[in-house]
Amino acid sequence: MIEVLILSFSLTGLVIGVILVAARGKAMLFFTDFGETMKSLWSNRQPLGWIFCCVLLTAGFLFFFYLWPNIGIGAAQPIAFSHRLHAGHKAIACDYCHPYAGRSIHPGMPPVEKCLHCHNYIIANHPEIRKEHDYFNSQTPTPWVKVYYMAEHVVFNHQRHIKKEIACETCHGQVKQMDRLKGQRFKMGFCVQCHRQNEANADCWLACHS
Numbered sequence: 001m002i003e004v005l006i007l008s009f010s011l012t013g014l015v016i017g018v019i020l021v022a023a024r025g026k027a028m029l030f031f032t033d034f035g036e037t038m039k040s041l042w043s044n045r046q047p048l049g050w051i052f053c054c055v056l057l058t059a060g061f062l063f064f065f066y067l068w069p070n071i072g073i074g075a076a077q078p079i080a081f082s083h084r085l086h087a088g089h090k091a092i093a094c095d096y097c098h099p100y101a102g103r104s105i106h107p108g109m110p111p112v113e114k115c116l117h118c119h120n121y122i123i124a125n126h127p128e129i130r131k132e133h134d135y136f137n138s139q140t141p142t143p144w145v146k147v148y149y150m151a152e153h154v155v156f157n158h159q160r161h162i163k164k165e166i167a168c169e170t171c172h173g174q175v176k177q178m179d180r181l182k183g184q185r186f187k188m189g190f191c192v193q194c195h196r197q198n199e200a201n202a203d204c205w206l207a208c209h210s
Contacts, residue, residue, distance in 0.1 A: 074180040075145045079115075080128045088176035094168050101158040101168075109144050112136045147183030148172070154191075154208050170194070 086092045095101055100108035112135045119129045135142050148171075150156055168175070175181060192202060201207045 074147050074178070074182045076180065077145050078143050079131055082179040083175040083181060084177055084179050094175075102162040103159055105155070105157050105159065107158050110142075112140075112142055115142070147181045149183070149185045151186075154186075154188075155210060156186075156208075164198075164200075166198075 086097075087094065097110040097114060098107035100106055112132055115129075115132050116136060119126075119132060123129055132142065134140075171184075171186070173182070173184070191208065194200075195202045195207065
């Protein structure tokens with residue numbers, strides 16, 4: 001959220017700066033000239049001109065009302081699950097939903113039964129929770145969308161890192177402040193830097209590629 005606000009203010013400042021430079025410090029002159037140009041194009045019925053303006057205005061509308069609100073937001077999940085609500089406000093531990101992180105290479109994804117353990121009683125008739133009931137009744141695992149990616153030739157062991165008390169936030173960020181996870185494609189430099197800072201094994205084959 002903070003990143004989106006910073007980006008919004010930065011772009012707004014940039015646009016204002018461009019307008020002031022273009023108008024030589026007289027911002028109203030820019031808008032007056034733009035209005036006169038639009039009026040001229042419309043009154044003279046110049047097809048290419050007003051068609052271009054309509055396309056420009058439509059593109060601007062679509063960007064600011066549909067694309068702009070989704071900047072920095074992760075992929076939509078089949079169930080509108082909020083990490084900010086569950087991990088942040090409700091303070092549910094990560095390993096409750098990802099139970100294998102401390103004893104396996106993979107963290108594990110929450111099965112339908114785990115979600116319904118709570119939501120059989122909490123907002124059980126909410127439309128999103130009804131989706132979970134549909135998955136349960138049809139014996140279909142919830143098709144969660146993957147948001148964290150690592151190269152196939154890299155072996156990341158969650159158990160090994162949890163035992164070393166590496167916080168989940170180190171790799172996954174502040175999920176307690178996110179509704180939809182932004183996700184990340186982990187690069188070699190990120191892992192190597194972390195290993196060097198923590199004086200961990202940085203051998204190619206013994207550490208990551210075995």
